[in-house]
Amino acid sequence: MLVKDSFSRFGTVEDHPEVLKIYCYDFTLIPRIFSRFIKRPIIVVQPRSAEDVAEIMRICERHEIPIVPRGAGTSAYGGAIPLKSCVVMDFKRMCNFEIRDGELVAQSGAVWIEMERELNRNGEALRVYPTSANVSTVGGWIAQGGYGIGSLRYGSIAENLKWLEIVDFEGIRIVKGEEMRYYVGTFGCLGIITRACIKTRKNEPINCRAVHCSFEEAISMLEGGYHASFKNSKYLSLEGFGAKDVLLICSEKGDGDETGKMMWGRRLIPLRIASKGKRIFPEVVLPHENAVKFYEYAERISEGLEVVFAKDCVVFIAALGNGYRNMLKALKIVKIAEKLGGRVYARGMLFSSGYGKDISDYKKRIDPKNLLNPGKMGWNAFSMSIGLLGKLIWTA
């Protein structure tokens, strides 16, 4: 009751046990034996401004209550899953954005598709956005860090930010340039993102072609593209579509065709196969030069493969079945990617131990009590098990 009273002036506060249960999960598939490591939040608060966020953080710091920020909960890396009894900060009510002199400034709870529609009405468009754009939020995608539609031309979200407004225990401030690396892809462990200034492009029409070709041939067709993704025949048949490997190549100039147009139209309904039963989707990032080598390996052991080409790397999404054997396969995929100079796509709760010294030192300084999304930087029960299994696979 005392906790609820402290937060009640910040708009909506939820503490109904059934509602709190929803906030225990995101899109991550959790094996039953691990579910006991997930903690139910004490309360969910929905702040309306950066000032609210700063005040909530002051209360949490005073009472040493951990904080877990949350957007739409679509990440599959468990970043928004509470590993300690905590306050969940849900950004649903901070969803405003404005377009000012060609600049898009959005609150962290703004949904990507809503911004894209408004930009389009103004002759502008987002440069990059995730395929979960229909529901996912600005703060969530930046905190997960990632590639998406448009990354072939414009790179990751990190390259498409002008500045971020951050709240930490020292207050509210704007960060720019190199300093933004502390907040992009660090899952809210170093500060809460409350606003972002996002780069846009002129809304040139996107023309798409579908080309049936091998993966190696696909790589030679990327020049000048805005977006490109490749699906192998196994992936396509899981989706229930044609069964020939296909490259979707889209550009702001150039020609399109009917199949390309149809595939582009489906870009925001990805992972259709996930709705046909539980699956694991390991995601890894490879340098361009080792993509073919990795493809040959991943193609053999996965049930389907989708590849998204970005400016500086190639993102692989492998479809595997459910269960422990497939989890081991997923880990093997990560290990092979690492051997070829790649890395797991995002860290979150599952791969939380792999941050560099610079980031870890900053965490100790800015959050000495480890209240910001605890367990998502350093080891936790999940990442420890994954680390151990990874070692076993490697020595086997």
Ligand SMILES: Cc1cc2nc3c(=O)[nH]c(=O)nc-3n(C[C@H](O)[C@H](O)[C@H](O)COP(=O)(O)OP(=O)(O)OC[C@H]3O[C@@H](n4cnc5c(N)ncnc54)[C@H](O)[C@@H]3O)c2cc1C
């Ligand atoms: C169908 C589907 C398609 C997807 N496509 C893509 C894709 O194309 N590219 C891609 O990269 N990912 C993709 N994802 C993964 C995920 O949807 C994205 O990363 C998404 O943008 C996460 O946003 P969210 O609002 O759901 O964040 P959440 O899942 O709620 O949160 C993600 C992380 O960010 C933290 N966080 C949330 N808000 C804040 C904040 N304001 N400040 C600090 N930290 C915060 C959370 O604690 C958590 O650690 C996809 C997922 C699905 C289910």
